[in-house]
């Protein structure tokens with residue numbers, strides 16, 4: 486386990502990729518992973534939003550152009566995680582909030598994924614993702630100009646510039662150019678041949694020719710929504 490009192494986010498910087506990506510293996514313990522999974526799966530059924538290729542839960546409020554009516558994140562999404570975010574100063578550049586106020590939980594069954602996309606302007610440009618239960622491979626694509634985009638027949642024909650292996654219990658942080666000028670996505674696959682991917686964060690003990698089988702992955706995507714509206718703003722002061 487990492488001793489978070491004695492490390493710096495820079496120690497986890499992924500080399501030879503554009504700025505900035507950080508990857509921390511074993512960010513949480515197996516016990517913490519299990520506790521988080523239990524909480525995710527004990528959420529009331531209406532909390533799940535089912536999309537074509539994944540299910541999700543939205544915690545913290547719905548970000549919109551006008552702002553987000555913020556609801557406090559439940560403690561189980563913070564307990565084993567926020568102290569480490571603070572120690573690593575992941576969200577410290579964010580002027581208003583030093584910790585995330587929003588968390589999107591995605592669940593992908595084997596064979597599911599997410600189209601290449603940008604996280605966009607509702608969020609402060611830092612995203613921190615905890616992976617639970619299964620690994621996945623995140624593909625990073627350089628953004629095309631609008632003109633080129635219109636010429637693309639199918640967005641999935643994009644060739645990723647590079648990829649990252651996200652192991653269960655790991656944390657990935659994307660900031661700067663990787664947030665602002667790159668798209669990220671997860672291919673819809675049941676297994677991955679690592680040798681066919683340009684993976685930039687492989688540890689020495691992972692066989693770069695391995696073929697991995699995906700199982701159900703749950704990801705916790707933490708972000709800051711800076712534009713928030715206070716609830717009860719119309720309440721009369723008495």
Ligand SMILES: O=C(O)CCC(=O)C(=O)O
Nearest residue numbers: 589591599604614704706
């Ligand atoms: O599951 C992941 O790691 C990525 C999720 C994602 O890109 C998003 O929710 O915007």
Ligand SMILES: [Fe+2]
Nearest residue numbers: 602603604669
């Ligand atoms: Fe995203």
